[in-house]
Amino acid sequence: MPKNLSKIAKSKKIKYFLISFVDLFGVLRSKLVPAQAIDEMQKNGAGFAGFATWLDMSPADSDMFAIPDPESLIQLPWNKEVGWLASDLWMNGKPVKASPRIMLKDQIAKLNLLNLKMKSGVECEYFLISEDGERIADARDIQSKPCYDQSALMRRYELIKEICDSMIELGWNPYQNDHEDANGQFEMNWDYSDCLVTADRQTFFKFMVKSLAEKHGLRATFMPKPFSNLTGNGCHAHVSLWDGKVNKFLDKGDRYGLSKIAYNFVGGLIKNASSLSAFFNPTINSYRRINAPPTLSGATWSPSTISYTGNNRTHMIRIPDEGRFELRLMDGSANPYLIQAGILASGLFGMKNKSDPGEPLTCNMYTDYKNYPNLPKLPDILEDALEKMDHNKDIRESFGNDVIDSYLKLKREEIKNFSREETFQKNKSITDWEKKNTLDC
Numbered sequence: 001m002p003k004n005l006s007k008i009a010k011s012k013k014i015k016y017f018l019i020s021f022v023d024l025f026g027v028l029r030s031k032l033v034p035a036q037a038i039d040e041m042q043k044n045g046a047g048f049a050g051f052a053t054w055l056d057m058s059p060a061d062s063d064m065f066a067i068p069d070p071e072s073l074i075q076l077p078w079n080k081e082v083g084w085l086a087s088d089l090w091m092n093g094k095p096v097k098a099s100p101r102i103m104l105k106d107q108i109a110k111l112n113l114l115n116l117k118m119k120s121g122v123e124c125e126y127f128l129i130s131e132d133g134e135r136i137a138d139a140r141d142i143q144s145k146p147c148y149d150q151s152a153l154m155r156r157y158e159l160i161k162e163i164c165d166s167m168i169e170l171g172w173n174p175y176q177n178d179h180e181d182a183n184g185q186f187e188m189n190w191d192y193s194d195c196l197v198t199a200d201r202q203t204f205f206k207f208m209v210k211s212l213a214e215k216h217g218l219r220a221t222f223m224p225k226p227f228s229n230l231t232g233n234g235c236h237a238h239v240s241l242w243d244g245k246v247n248k249f250l251d252k253g254d255r256y257g258l259s260k261i262a263y264n265f266v267g268g269l270i271k272n273a274s275s276l277s278a279f280f281n282p283t284i285n286s287y288r289r290i291n292a293p294p295t296l297s298g299a300t301w302s303p304s305t306i307s308y309t310g311n312n313r314t315h316m317i318r319i320p321d322e323g324r325f326e327l328r329l330m331d332g333s334a335n336p337y338l339i340q341a342g343i344l345a346s347g348l349f350g351m352k353n354k355s356d357p358g359e360p361l362t363c364n365m366y367t368d369y370k371n372y373p374n375l376p377k378l379p380d381i382l383e384d385a386l387e388k389m390d391h392n393k394d395i396r397e398s399f400g401n402d403v404i405d406s407y408l409k410l411k412r413e414e415i416k417n418f419s420r421e422e423t424f425q426k427n428k429s430i431t432d433w434e435k436k437n438t439l440d441c
């Protein structure tokens, strides 16, 4: 029996529910529903006009319904009257295939056929900036190597503490908070979970950080590269595959502690990384972070070449510890559901085709890349990533042609809108369009 939201509302004193979904561009959308109406909404969903969001729909389409997943319920720690719910989109009695949470659930269903579950954790980096987005909020945060700067971290103690306390209260098991490699940049880490739970939590985390920052008179941004001279906002993911309590990625006999299945999974990611950049680096601004020149701190901490390694942060995939790997490709604008869906789809491909990732590299890829001219490079601009995805028949097969076509259509329209106003030049300053359209990603 699914949890009864109406009963929960009474016992937890929830007055309103936010019935939420994330569209293909990662925008979080909701209806605020009074608890007295939640019974009906739990059954039939909250109605939306799909065309009014970033989904491939027409104004003539019938209503789309967001059916909340009661398991995803989060009572807002800073406003207990409100319960947040992730939901799945339905239209004409069928799930909306080209919607992010359904796309992830479809991949999870394929993995379930193998009796496996993917667990993952994400590292969400963000900046605290001025209201207009022109500068970082803390004028004293000026060290050229600001990573782990204690004073700058503690000047934000009240906000960081409120976010971390919230995660403790929600049972996410947060375990560290730090000042990251760019001035004004922070990262907070919580435990890994089932990949759908992680996607829901990441969605909520972004909402929570932005909301609490506002409450403290600040603005938070997950934009991939808000300042061209500073390190960008990455969103690294740590991945493992489980059969019950057994980690199928673990092999203690291997030099890095990874199993054959794990290497095949990594092989699938290596083969599809360029195409998946369309999901993992989905904004025009994303390509200021990838293939970028070194920053003020000395490193971009983001990949440019498609390669993997042991415990070495200069490659796209790092194996920091036995039984898991870290994918460092994604940035803060990536859709939480498409991060997990993209990783899982390419991993399933790699396992099915026994993809060989080749030999790991141990070099410093930031300085030694010239010694590896044959390694594939990541796409340099969004158009290239979309082009790669368009021609990738395996990704098309994984998600379905309709889904990929919908995504590419919307993304290409976005590029057209940008091009009417601006031109993308990596060596020129970040455009107003990028700021207007990406600061709140």
Ligand SMILES: [Mg+2]
Binding pocket: 123, 125, 180, 187, 234
């Ligand atoms: Mg980091």
